[in-house]
Amino acid sequence: METRAVYPGSFDPVTNGHIDLIQRSAALFDKVIVAILRNTDKTPLFTVEERVTMLEEAVKDLKNVSVTSFAGLLVDFVEQIGASLIVRGIRAVSDYEYELQMALMNRRLSNKVETVFMLPAEAYSFLSSKLVKEIAQHGGPMHGFVPADVEKRLYSKFRKK
Ligand code: PNS
Numbered sequence: 001m002e003t004r005a006v007y008p009g010s011f012d013p014v015t016n017g018h019i020d021l022i023q024r025s026a027a028l029f030d031k032v033i034v035a036i037l038r039n040t041d042k043t044p045l046f047t048v049e050e051r052v053t054m055l056e057e058a059v060k061d062l063k064n065v066s067v068t069s070f071a072g073l074l075v076d077f078v079e080q081i082g083a084s085l086i087v088r089g090i091r092a093v094s095d096y097e098y099e100l101q102m103a104l105m106n107r108r109l110s111n112k113v114e115t116v117f118m119l120p121a122e123a124y125s126f127l128s129s130k131l132v133k134e135i136a137q138h139g140g141p142m143h144g145f146v147p148a149d150v151e152k153r154l155y156s157k158f159r160k161k
Contacts, residue, residue, distance in 0.1 A: 003029045004033065005025055005033070006083045006087065007086075007104050008036075008037060008074050010129065011129070013050075013150045014071055015145070017120045017121075021118055031063060034065060034068070034069055035067075035082060036068070037074075038071040039072070046068060048069050052069060057149055075106050079110060086115045086116070088117055090118070091125045099117065136157075
């Protein structure tokens, strides 16, 4: 049977760390569905449509990866699309507590869904969408953190503000 994995997140915006994890997942699983959370308490910088566009551009060469968005509970979405795995990245020990809590809660919500933790390349272990936005806001260098089109979009967002 085909192994479908969902890589969920806010992706506001996608970083090279996310892309590294998507590439690693694409090499492991038959299908990877990158899923952007639609309903969130956070106020995102980019709309869901903008985030879908940026991610689609980033994964266009990976034939077994698709990009979509979801609302509601993650485990419900995973089951609806016939997937059985959730992929989450752990950069450092500091990520672990939150990820453990989520994975165990998701396991409680559905015993059909398993969480797989993956490590991004060391070079991205300090990278986050939050820090990237902060740097872009102050006009700092983005090279190596995000794809070129995301860099342009980041700068133009902050120019407009
Ligand atoms: O990139 P993020 O913001 O760390 O991703 C968090 C995400 C989207 C994976 C998480 O907030 C989520 O799954 N939200 C959907 C609602 C849900 O299922 N909540 C219970 C999780 S235990």
